[in-house]
Amino acid sequence: MNTFLSESQESLKETYAAFAKEQILPVANKLEDHSLNLKEFIQKLGQNGYLGITVPKEYGGTGGNFIDLIVFVEAVSQYDAGLGLSLAAHYGVVELINKFGSDVQKSRYLPLLARGECVGALAINEHQAGTDVMAVAASTAGGALSGEKTWVVNGSVANLFAVLARGENAVEFRLVDASGDKSVSVGPDKPKLGLRSAATNDINFDKHQLGKDSLIADGKAEEALQYVLNVAKVIAGAAAVGLVDAALEHSAEHARNREQFGQKISQFQGIQWKLADMSTECAAARLLTYRAAWSKELKPEEFARDAAMTKLFASKVARVHSSEAVQILGSLGIMSDNPVERAYRDSKVLEIAEGTSEAQKLVLVKELGI
Ligand SMILES: Cc1cc2nc3c(=O)[nH]c(=O)nc-3n(C[C@H](O)[C@H](O)[C@H](O)COP(=O)(O)OP(=O)(O)OC[C@H]3O[C@@H](n4cnc5c(N)ncnc54)[C@H](O)[C@@H]3O)c2cc1C
Incomplete structure (x- = not known):
């Protein structure tokens, strides 16, 4: 198993990161307070090909794989994890049709979903x-x-x-x-x-x-339900990874610049250890997320387990470390225009949406045969 990205995915990652910085960062606050029309914004994502990443080319999509999508969600969630959740819902439907749809359903809906004419x-x-x-x-x-x-x-x-x-x-x-x-x-x-x-x-x-x-999914509704929930969980995991990665960047930057007691706070071991833990657990959450995305495509018998682990771990890492990021920023971290304040609020919801943490533990215990 290779949980690292291929060369072309590394290059996609850069493209997606640049897109997110140019197109999501400037409107992230407006999307959050709903002063920007969400429907129009999502449709624009579709016009630019971002709603059809996993739609096969024959149906007007990009023909990418699930890992490509995960990398995209991670990039946009650096600025707006809520958009990551929107993508989880949209792509839950795309993946349901990709796997279980009839030819008629595929040709009717996939092109519309890929273009954002259908959300x-x-x-x-x-x-x-x-x-x-x-x-x-x-x-x-x-x-x-x-x-x-x-x-x-x-x-x-x-x-x-x-x-x-x-x-x-x-x-x-x-x-x-x-x-x-x-x-x-x-x-x-x-x-x-x-x-x-x-x-x-x-x-x-x-x-x-x-x-x-x-x-x-005639006669296979339960299987389809689990599949769709697993897809959504991994996308939510990617949103959590993007969120905590951004929190790490903000808090490390603040620590490098803020001085107390005549030195940068990054020189205090108490701050250094928080950042070291944040960096390690963010990397671990990312690897779990990529592994789950990989098993969806190549080891389907492990997908349910990997999706549950991803959702459980990545959302917890996001909550714990966005809280630490707020702590590192001190009073600035609780200001409502600060990205880590938003990350802290967003992260808690990630532990509930797309199935609670306890629900993931139920799956994992079952996988152990208990
Ligand atoms: C932001 C957000 C987005 C969502 N998006 C969608 C969506 O797009 N589509 C959709 O259909 N639904 C969606 N949901 C619903 C979501 O899937 C449910 O909220 C979630 O599954 C939990 O259900 P509940 O809120 O009714 O909590 P409950 O099931 O009432 O659970 C309450 C508490 O009890 C715990 N609990 C329940 N059963 C057990 C058990 N057997 N063992 C141990 N603990 C247990 C839970 O973990 C939780 O802590 C969304 C929810 C949120 C918050």
């Missing part, structure tokens, strides 16, 4: 079905979808929802094209601690008439 969202959880995701009550009885989904990232900007619902005999996945459809209503954006740039809404489906091609 994807995962409508899985419900009020009573959080960690216990199979307790969903939304129903497709009689060919109409009814039910209330909660915490749907991209809810207000998406037009293609992958919806988990109860069919006649079993749980099933449906692709719901909701453009201008009155049977699909979107609740207000939920105010939250962090990752605010990611729109998060409740979605109500009221007797939405399902098209004949809406069923995806």
Whole structure:
């Protein structure tokens, strides 16, 4: 196994880093306070090819692999981990269709998703079905979808929802094209601690008439659900890595410049050790994330384990070390216009979104056969 990047991926990494610095950094605060139109911004990402990284070329995408996408998410999350979460939702739908879609579904949706003319969202959880995701009550009885989904990232900007619902005999996945459809209503954006740039809404489906091609992963809904959740977890892991990498850069820079007691605070061993731990655990989280991305493509039997480890570890590293970054910056670190203040808030949400840390431990314990 090679968890390091190929030469071409190293070069992609530089391209993505330059893009993120030029295009995401200047608008990161506006995306967070919603003074910039998120839908238009996401569509622009699509026009520039960033929503179709893993879409095959024959469907109008870049034809890249999952690691390419992970490297992109890491780059944008240096400035806006909320955008990383938006990408997790969009690419969750892309990957669902890539793996389980019929030819009709692929040719209908993948080109639109790649161009950003269609934005994807995962409508899985419900009020009573959080960690216990199979307790969903939304129903497709009689060919109409009814039910209330909660915490749907991209809810207000998406037009293609992958919806988990109860069919006649079993749980099933449906692709719901909701453009201008009155049977699909979107609740207000939920105010939250962090990752605010990611729109998060409740979605109500009221007797939405399902098209004949809406069923995806027929008879394999549980497998598809786990796959999509694993994809989203690894993308969230990449967002956590980008976030903590930026926190490291900000805090190291501050330590090099701030003087107390007649010397730079970087000369104090207490500060040095924080930075050494941050740097080590950021690197470890990155390697776990790349390994999970690698196993998705090349060792699928290990993907669930690696995705759970990635989500558990990377989000914890992000929370612990963004807190240390705030500490190193002192009073500056808690100011609301400081990137480490935002990183600290965003990191906590990463321990809950895309499955809680405890949910990852449940997967890992099961993998151990316990
Ligand atoms: C920012 C954000 C974005 C999200 N995006 C989406 C999305 O795009 N689509 C979507 O469908 N959903 C989304 N969700 C929902 C998310 O997946 C759920 O919030 C998450 O799975 C936890 O469910 P819950 O909030 O109901 O918590 P609960 O399941 O009620 O859990 C509460 C607490 O109990 C713990 N717990 C639960 N069961 C166990 C157990 N068996 N053992 C030990 N501890 C346990 C949990 O870990 C947690 O600490 C999002 C949530 C957030 C916060």
